[in-house]
Amino acid sequence: MALTTTDPLDAAIVRADFPLLARTVHGKPIVYLDSAATSQKPGVVLEAMDRYYETINSNVHRGVYAIAEEATNAMEAARAKVQRFINARSSAEVVFTKNATEGLNLVVQAWGRANLAEGDVVVLSHMEHHANIVPWQILQREKGLEIRWIPLDAEGRLDLTDLDRLLDGAKALGVTAMSNVLGTFTPVRTLTDAARAAGAVSVVDGCQSVPHSTTDVQAMGADFLAFSAHKMCGPTGIGVLWGREELLDTMPPFLGGGEMIRDVRLDGFTTNDLPWKFEAGTPPIAESIGFGAAVDYLESLGMDKVRAHERALTDYALTTLGERFGDDLRIHGPQNPDERGGVLSFAFKDLHPHDISQVLDQHAVCVRAGHHCAKPLMKLLGVGATARASVYVYNDTTDIDALADALESAGDFFAL
């Protein structure tokens, strides 16, 4: 089965932009199906970072010499690109963090510590990544919070039957826009509307959604959104916490040090303007510039096309794998490609996910095996781990076929 003409991206052309995808593994062309963990980087991103180090390497927001000003301008230009990409009202709302995990910790430590007290309720979902669970549990230990959980239905969607009751009296809602295990999209606007009606602040984990579809923080109705550059063609070491300016303004700083202050005296300090109030120390300068180039790259493809490509590929994968393996293969999460992104967690025969991943590696097929930092969800699914294939702009049907062939080999290998 070939992808139909409704697929708007030519992955073969896109693939040529990614140097790593030209390499072989165990003598075979690499089949990279682990972009939910981290994406590959196009040459333009690597070049932008090299160019910074080769021509304007210097610290930002400090020097008053030419290359320091150029570096500052390049970093702030990258912030403006991210602002546009997510349709934020102002670049003051775009805080650069180390990654999505740090962004979520920032919300909990800065907003949560200042605004939550013993007995206050935080609502999370059963499909959250540890990054949107553990920071809240840390504060729960300190303050004695109550955490309530939105359950899932049989197909791995959020079960919103009791949402109003769960949110009743809640101060915060933390929810992912897309599960990194099930692929499920969550109805973000419905959730943020319900949170606002209940008087709760909403914190959206956009780690798996922002890289794969159009993001509009104003339409989303959330108060905070966290995501990482490395899953969207950018470098590691940088992510974003977007927050509504009114909220960020009232929050105390998260980390203290240089950059985040306006004045320091023996008797105290005053904080810098947004967003630098939350960016203590020398920031990830090269990474921000690489991130800006990644945003340019994704925009050149078109985020609607990125989503349409991945939807078509997910549809192909669900159909092909279903036809080839029948009951031997169980793909978790919704079976309708309109309800999910390109993340396919599966159980195959009775093989352990790590064994599957190891045999697939012999065929140069890279998939992730493990609990995917979602242990409460694993428990709910009744498994300790899954194997997971995930697609991005450079994948096409040949990668899914290679996965299927390699899975067949794994089945044969362990049947011996």
Ligand code: C6P
């Ligand atoms: N998920 C995966 O293989 P960081 O590590 O901070 O860049 O992202 C954390 C994170 C938060 N939320 C979701 C939904 C995520 O998927 C991730 C990262 C990777 O699924 C690594 S565990």
